[in-house]
Amino acid sequence: GASRYEAESASLSAGGTIDSNHAGFSGTGFANGANAIGSYVEWQVSGPASTLTFGYANGTTTARPVDISVDGTVVAAGVPFPSTGAWTTWSTVSRTVALAAGPHTIRLTATTADGPANLDYLDVSP
Numbered sequence: 001g002a003s004r005y006e007a008e009s010a011s012l013s014a015g016g017t018i019d020s021n022h023a024g025f026s027g028t029g030f031a032n033g034a035n036a037i038g039s040y041v042e043w044q045v046s047g048p049a050s051t052l053t054f055g056y057a058n059g060t061t062t063a064r065p066v067d068i069s070v071d072g073t074v075v076a077a078g079v080p081f082p083s084t085g086a087w088t089t090w091s092t093v094s095r096t097v098a099l100a101a102g103p104h105t106i107r108l109t110a111t112t113a114d115g116p117a118n119l120d121y122l123d124v125s126p
């Protein structure tokens, strides 16, 4: 099964906060990254894995794209996190990403001034 890494144990760039004001999240909260280009949310995870699944909400009508990097290398650029219709409506975005055994740093970096969507967790699946 997947290993879940909650966003409340992630590292956020300046201005990001861990919030709990929009119901329906996993764990005790979610990451509200700063509304800025380059704003990021970063997890430390353990491989091996083949799939990364991000729980998120985007209550705006505009996608919130991010670059996904592994250990500092972008492996998926401009991945859209589409509108979920409300900040309390949570969905997932998945990407196939091969992670070797051992520790890895997964970072989502916003590519627009809107910053990232609200991020709830990262599931790492074998």
Ligand code: GCU
Pocket: 019, 022, 032, 033, 035, 087, 114, 115, 116, 117, 118
């Ligand atoms: C609202 C919402 C936040 C969200 C923010 C955004 O302020 O309450 O949870 O992060 O919009 O646009 O990013």
